[in-house]
Amino acid sequence: MSVVTRLPRKPSALIRMAVDDLEKLERTPGFKVDMTVFVDKGEEGEGEPCLVCLAGAVMVCRLDGLNVPGTLKGLRPCDFPDNEAELNALDAFRNGDVDEGCYCLYLAAPESYWELTVPHPYEDGPMQFKADIRKLADELEDRGL
Numbered sequence: 281m282s283v284v285t286r287l288p289r290k291p292s293a294l295i296r297m298a299v300d301d302l303e304k305l306e307r308t309p310g311f312k313v314d315m316t317v318f319v320d321k322g323e324e325g326e327g328e329p330c331l332v333c334l335a336g337a338v339m340v341c342r343l344d345g346l347n348v349p350g351t352l353k354g355l356r357p358c359d360f361p362d363n364e365a366e367l368n369a370l371d372a373f374r375n376g377d378v379d380e381g382c383y384c385l386y387l388a389a390p391e392s393y394w395e396l397t398v399p400h401p402y403e404d405g406p407m408q409f410k411a412d413i414r415k416l417a418d419e420l421e422d423r424g425l
Contacts, residue, residue, distance in 0.1 A: 292421035319355035
């Protein structure tokens, strides 16, 4: 897994990177997507999968989250102070809250942001969620974000 020190601040690039990481972990044994937690490492030696959400996938794939010192079981954006804003923004975008996601990144939300795509919940269909959030990334990029 590649380790970066700084996540993209451009919402469209951030979302696309996160979806790529999510898809990588969907195919990786020992991981399960659960949008209700950022990262839950499971019980050591119990055979439980590591649970990740969209931002959690980035924590694991890009920020080496499974090797963060001092974290025993779970991870949250505050465990990555240099990237906390970006991780919180991803969580907002996942929920279709463009205004909040942009606010997290110190950006102005685009005009008519409420008209942008709101992703269907992952639990209701992973393929639809990923198609929707990619469409949201395209819409944000069309608006310079």
